Amino acid sequence: MSQGFKEITTNGLWHNNPALVQLLGLCPLLAVTSTVANALGLGLATLLVLVGSNTIVSLIRNHVSDAVRLPVFVMVIASFVTCTEMLMKAYTYELYQILGIFVPLIVTNCAILGRAEGFASKNSVGLAALDGFMMGLGFLLVLVALGALRELLGQGTLLVDMHLLFGPSAMNWLVKPFGENYSFLIFVLPPGAFLVAGVLIALKNMLDNMAKTRADSHKSKPVKGAKRVRTTGHIN
Amino acid sequence: MILSSIRDNALALALFALITALLLSLVNDLTDDRIAQAERLAAQSALLEVIPSERHDNDMLLDTQPVPQQFWSLLGLEKGGNVHIARYNNEPVAVIIPTISHEGYSGDIAMLVGVNLDGSVAGVRVVKHRETPGLGDKVELRKNSWILDFNGRSLSNTPPQKWAVKKAGGDFDQFTGATITPRAVINQLVNTLTYFDQDNDRLFALKQTPKTQDKQ
Amino acid sequence: MTFKQITSPHGHNRQSTGRIMQLVLIATLPGLLVLSYQFGWGILINLFLAVLAAISAEALILKIRQRPIGFYLQDYSAVVTGVLLGLSLPPLVPWWLVIVATVFSIVVAKQLYGGLGSNPFNPAMVGYVVVLISFPIEMTTWVTPVSLLPEGVSHPGLFESLTIVFAGFSPMDGVTGATPLDLFKHSNGLLVDQIYQDNTLFSSASFAGVGWEWANVAFLLGGLGLLKARIFTWHGPVAMLVTLATMSMLFWDGGSSNSPGSPLMHLFSGASMFGAFFIVTDPVSSAVSNRGRLLYGALIGLLVYVIRAWGSYPDAVAFAVLLGNFAAPFIDNYTVPRTYGHNQRRKATAKEEDE
Amino acid sequence: MRQLWETPGGVHPPENKVQSLKLGIGHLAIPEKLILPLIQHIGDAAKPCVAIGDVVLKGQKIASASGDLSAPVHAPTSGVISAIEDRPVAHPSGMSALCIEIISDSEERWIDLYGHTDYKQLSPQEVSHLIADAGVTGLGGAGFPSAAKLDNGRTKPVNTLIINATECEPYITADDILIRERAAEIIQGIGVISHVLDMPRRILIGIESNKPEAIDALREACKSTAIEVVVVPTKYPSGGEKQLVYILTGQEIPSGQLPSDIGMVCVNSGTAFAIKRAVIDGQPLISRIMTVTGDACGINRNYEVLIGTPVSHILEKNKFIRKNCSRLIMGGPMMGFSLSSSELPVVKTTTCILAPSHSEIPEEDPQQPCIRCGLCAEACPASLLPQQLYWYAQSEDHERLQAHNLFDCIECGACSYVCPSNIPLVQYYRSSKGNIINSRNAKISAAKARERFEFRQVRLNKAEQAREVKREARRVATEKAKTSSSSAADIINAANLRAKARQASPDQQKAKLERSLMAAKMRLDEAQERLAEANKSGSAEQQAQQHASVEGARQKVEQTKRRLEELIR
Amino acid sequence: MVAGHSHYNKRMQEFAIILVSSILINNYVLVQFLGLCPFMGVSKKLESAIGMSAATTFVLTLTAMASYIVNELILMPLGLIYLRTIGFILVIAAVVQFTKMFIEKTSPLLYRVLGVFLPLITTNCAVLGVALQNANKDLNFMQSSLYGFGAGIGFSLVLIFFSAMRERLAAANIPPPFEGAAIAMITAGLMSLAFMGFSGLV
Amino acid sequence: MIELLTENIILAALVSLVGLGVLFGGLLGYAAEKFKVESDPIVEQLDELLPQTQCGQCGFPGCKPYAQSIADGDAINKCPPGGQSTINAIAKLLDVAAPSLDEEHGEEEIRTVAFIREDECIGCTKCIQACPVDAILGAAKLMHTVITQECTGCDLCVEPCPVDCIDMLPIEEDIDQWRWSIPKNQHQLIATSSSTVHETLT
């Protein structure tokens, strides 16, 4: 079951990306990506929880019975989320307010429980933490990409409100590539979130297809029927 | 068999619950002060926008008076509300009145209106509305500075017929393509100032509440 | 002697998709004429821009997908989408807005689903709603009908209109105003009679707003023509109009200050007739069976009224149609007609008994 | 005036019937070669009963019925059997099937004919045998052996006999001309049929309003009978059996059932004529009336054509010009199929040879996407939703296809005819029906294979256990032999023991018996199924046969059971 | 909408508004972005979508009630608001487990249909979302339950219609990169566009 | 008691969470015991869909074991005799996307049946032992024949035959088994210009 560093990395960031491939954690993905700042905030929070929960779950994986496994995992995740929630409240209150209930809802981000069940409960601590980090990073990157696209297309800005995360000095990171008056509201509103996410997924499919055709032209064909077994056993 | 299963699982879960609870209460203990502070700050910031901190030295959050019931309908309040009073050196300097317009294009527009002692507008902020994005939402300061046009206006320095959009011969701009929202805001402002006229004696006569730590 | 093998039936009634679309185009003519008379050059410019953009967008996508461009363009569906979209946009909107709307309809709503016949949503309405939501300022300013223009003011001429559309000047005051439904909506608190008296838009009209009523009558005529030519069945449009009329009758309230307006106004104002005969009837995105279309039409009629009366969009046809599109596949599953030899209608989700 | 019911849908393609009605029924010279496919009907192929080189007489049986729903084939003219082999036949697949070829001697020597003008003296069964023996199959469509249809009609009470003279397909006028010229004989045929059916309560002739002369002729011929001539509005496909039944009686044939299930039998007017010839004149079915039409033919008219005549022979005699012809169609334009070659022979179900010119039936325009316009649904006589069927046929969603009643589609082609996007809808349905039937069959055989596999697994396990037991016994025996003194007696004893151990143990015997019991039971089930089927649709003879085999199977089961019980005891 | 006179009428009106609001205007899936994973994941087949809808609606309603009780009777009196998340998630897990057992016991047939969907509901944001929102909004018991129920109906409505639509798309000739999840997203986007028409309704 | 709790927040947290934990754990423990064994009906359903050729090309000794393995999460594209249609059917059952056939297990070929050239057969019975469905008749030293209707075409009998007298013959389609094929959907085939449209038609 154990995978190498490279595999875990590419899985998390690309091949098995929670948002684009597994289609998990969609709620925050679509709900908080109207700006980069929001996306980054929630992405970081999720990343934190993922690494933490994966680590703990991997630590305790041999000590819980099947019947209570799930509730224990949920409890681990929930306590991490609650900690994060309290920290965010204490230090980035405004951002916390904008993200609204999506911070506590990290608990039900299916990707997290999915990783705990699917990976951390079967692997060593180091790998589990790495997997959590990579999955979280993959999720974060998609969140930020979506946020950037929507912000840019919708209100013609980039990096607005970054001061909520990085303090007042981030105020002047703001860029407005399309001038002052640009706005294309649909991308800020819910429909735009779906549309841009759909296009992102299609883009990934396209890249994958291109990579695949390129790889196929290099790869030799597998041996056909190599894995056959005899169903009728030994014949004497 | 079944009993032992129940017991074992209950114990396991309880153990985890114990650890979790400990951890969480620990973190809570560490952060609750900061959180309370942040919450207060957030609640204040709306008020502070209307009447900035250099103009007063009391805690406006705590220095409040309920709006008398007979004025509720004038202010558009259905469940009543509290007027916040700003004082400097214990002397009242202004009040902040909550008010709601029901004439918005797609629903209510809730505002906070700061009124100076002399009945002039100290500041207006829309705190909640459902106007059309891109059209009526220019009442937000984030989107447009229109709302600042009211500062300094009072019923005495602006005659009633001038409390209207320019299109209707008034003093205030309308938004391109939207006159309903500005009209609603203006009308409600007039109502609020009227209320202030009628109730200011009472408001300013009231004793101040004990001063607490306010600004940091 | 050998012969080519072709399956039955041999022969065909010579009807073609392209011809159906052409008929739809012809049927829009009366409405188009009335609209351009009432609202000036803006309508025609919209139409021209939208059709051009629709054809170009369609051709571009076909090229990217390596499909035969000529073959697909000859079905005229892109032109129909363009024309219907052009007819629904307010006159004298900036050129880029028309382009954005058209590109959304053709590229996102139609071609991403595989082109003609595959799109679950009505392309023209998707385009319309996208710009309505994104650019509300431009989309809520209508031109005043010709008969209401103040003394000495006239609609901008062709050249002037073009400069308005392309150079981004805003039309002069007096030429623009609200639509009757919009007016009605934000005159809440007035008795209906008062609204009618106060606004020339109503007071000099016979039933539903100057300019608009005649445009609706014209679209009704065009639609009846299509009905006669059996391009569509009566179920969709009639169901929609009847529901709309019934709802407005129920809540008419005698013209009190809460009244959402009379049945006559709802039937002949806004995009009611245009919607009923040209949008609801879009075969691709509506329900398939006759019973399904009855339900589909009724649903749209109901939603039009609900949104008009209590929502924040004065002319709800576009939203109602999209919501109807949304429900159509579901409706289809439960309105399969009774087949010869069966006692009961079947649900499309029914399993074979023997399996 | 009888009340008529209106079917939904339907289309009105140009009729194109006048051109072939200008002349009466003509006769063609006998071709030098006749090719007779052994399967010209629904059901199993006939079996040849002649050999190459045999000389046959006109009307002589050359292949006899064999299997379910079969019909014999007779020599259409006298001559020599020159081949019995696979030949391309008139079939949409363009594939080959077994045919008998006769080289005609142009002498037309008949066999002796035994007519039964007094058929009323015979029992219905006997008359129906006569019909079967004459090789009469339905001439109106599917080619269902008529005797089988009538027999089945007799097992259930039939109250209505419907004669289908609608001829709703464009171009075809074979029934029309037949009625005009030989109405009296048709009425006689109807008499025979109603005798076989034990005198149904009402007899209706359904005929479309576009055949005034034929209607007059029929009315004239029916004057003194109880037969009602009912004129139905002209609309394609009111000639479809289900549609006609509904138009005339307002009753629908329940899905998956037959007209006889609601007490009706529907027979084509040409079939009635053929039955008259078979019973009253004793002539087997060796020729039929057929329309030859289309602009690529110089002459358009109806002929009485010998079954087996190559199409090319007919075309030659009709000033056919190849280069004018866009396609060659057997049957009408709506349901007929195109022939790949003109060498194919005419069969019993051939109503028409249509050779249209390029302008008459031009090339199909390319298929465009379905716009769900619903014109097809309006045209469908079965109230299906052709556009949905097409949609699901494309996504191969068998479940949904069946839920949309794909199998109630009569393949009339009305939907394709009106489709503005030129979609060959019917072909999608045919192919989907084929796929569904194939996958049903595959499921059945998969289930059988699984059963056999699992059975084998059980058997092997048992055998393995039995072997284990035996091995153990042998080991014990040898051990005993070793430990005890090796006296001769002991050796013999041990040998005996070993032999005994080697002999099939009771367990093994039991397993064997159980196996054969299972097999016998399976066979019994199968036989019972077949019997039920035969009861539903087979002849009395078949029923008896199946009954016997069920009995046999049951005995076998009993026997095995008994032996098993003995063994256990 | 309709002016009510008696107290009873007013109550009914309030309930109707809550329902309309939670089903249409603030639809959990299309407007509030909650419960999207099952929305995307279990919408390929109409039958499964119907099963999922039924199960989710049931759990949502029950959770809304149970979490109200936990919140009002345990967390609020003890000042443990920060334990809301964890408390509610435990409640949800328990409710799901209870539902599973209950259905299994009472109707094995229903269990066969819904069984596979039940565990998925624990990680459906909408469930926790309803509990949290209700707690934030300080609703009473009846209102909480209604919000839960309305959320469930709204979820079901959208999910079922969406799956019918996706079944229709199965035969569409969609450009390859957009096949599957991408076109589903875009369809959901257009649906959410349509739902914007409900804004301002109440 | 209550007062103690309200005053001591940490204690309150402990008590309430532990309380919930105990309650919940107990419930689960009860459920775990009560509903322990559950047969997996999905295996049966999967097995129904597999072609039952019993050929072992999937790498399992027969179709049932492969069905079990799919239920345990194995890939669904390993059965060449079933081909794409079986993969699609399984994908539909499991509500996942349908992959294409894994070529390492073989290719989808037209169906065949075994045929024993009887004059060459030496009656060694090896093929009988090899046949998973008992489709070969015969006894030692007697010539053998294949019951065509029962042969699944798995070709397992071919290799053991010492004299190579077994051929796998494609099932010939006769006029009864012929089925209409789906029309070529021209508008998906044509490349670029409309003139080619007519050519592909002819």
Ligand SMILES: Cc1cc2nc3c(=O)[nH]c(=O)nc-3n(C[C@@H](O)[C@H](O)[C@H](O)COP(=O)(O)O)c2cc1C
């Ligand atoms: C979809 C839509 C949304 C609108 N939203 C607003 C709004 O938020 N605020 C507003 O004042 N008017 C709104 N309007 C109405 C204005 O467009 C209306 O025509 C205008 O306020 C009347 O202004 P006028 O007197 O300048 O013509 C909306 C209209 C439409 C069609």
Ligand SMILES: Cc1cc2nc3c(=O)[nH]c(=O)nc-3n(C[C@H](O)[C@H](O)[C@H](O)COP(=O)(O)O)c2cc1C
């Ligand atoms: C498999 C099969 C079995 C049939 N069995 C009977 C029957 O038992 N009795 C009967 O009256 N007709 C029977 N029919 C005939 C049909 O009712 C119908 O008359 C015949 O198929 C001709 O169909 P057409 O409408 O396609 O020409 C059978 C048809 C088929 C295909």
Ligand SMILES: Cc1cc2nc3c(=O)[nH]c(=O)nc-3n(C[C@H](O)[C@H](O)[C@H](O)COP(=O)(O)O)c2cc1C
């Ligand atoms: C669409 C369709 C049209 C048909 N048209 C006729 C017709 O015009 N005349 C006719 O005799 N049979 C027609 N048939 C065949 C009849 O359904 C039916 O099989 C036939 O009348 C039975 O008589 P038979 O067994 O004597 O051939 C048609 C069948 C179909 C499916």
Ligand SMILES: Cc1cc2nc3c(=O)[nH]c(=O)nc-3n(C[C@H](O)[C@H](O)[C@H](O)CO)c2cc1C
């Ligand atoms: C009666 C009729 C009505 C139509 N209405 C519309 C419409 O409302 N919007 C649109 O984009 N296309 C419309 N079309 C054109 C065409 O069906 C549409 O472009 C398809 O939805 C594209 O797949 C219509 C076509 C017909 C025949």
Ligand code: SF4
């Ligand atoms: S007639 Fe053709 S285009 Fe119209 S719905 Fe039927 S199949 Fe589609």
Ligand code: SF4
């Ligand atoms: S071919 Fe089938 S679907 Fe088409 S019209 Fe005839 S019965 Fe209806």
Ligand code: SF4
């Ligand atoms: S490959 Fe397919 S047919 Fe062969 S054993 Fe495996 S599942 Fe059965």
Ligand code: SF4
């Ligand atoms: S006869 Fe040969 S090919 Fe046929 S099933 Fe048996 S082993 Fe397989």
Ligand code: FES
């Ligand atoms: S993230 Fe909301 S349901 Fe999965």
